[in-house]
Amino acid sequence: MTIRVVIQFQAQPGRRTDLRQVLEGISATHGPEAPGFLGSTVYETLDSGDGLVEIAEWESADAQAEAVQSAMDSGVYAPVMELVARPFTATRIG
Numbered sequence: 001m002t003i004r005v006v007i008q009f010q011a012q013p014g015r016r017t018d019l020r021q022v023l024e025g026i027s028a029t030h031g032p033e034a035p036g037f038l039g040s041t042v043y044e045t046l047d048s049g050d051g052l053v054e055i056a057e058w059e060s061a062d063a064q065a066e067a068v069q070s071a072m073d074s075g076v077y078a079p080v081m082e083l084v085a086r087p088f089t090a091t092r093i094g
Helices: 014-033 060-073 079-081
Strands: 005-011 037-044 052-059 089-093
Touching: 014 037, 014 052, 014 079, 014 089, 037 060, 052 060
Parallel strands: none
Antiparallel strands: 005 052, 005 089, 037 052
């Protein structure tokens, strides 16, 4: 069953553009090799000049969980962690 994952980020002050570029780069570079990844889009929030929301689509919750664990183990998300002001939140839909 196809799922969507909504991830909310708060960039460090003035770093939203940098964070957006990193997120889009990860998606473009690592997304195609992640089994079950169907794509993602990053949006700017209206209520915060430093907020972003990413909506990613996956073939299944298992595929998403495995890909995230693999990316965490390999350090793919390290540049994201350097740019966020606080921990991100994620919601799985579907």
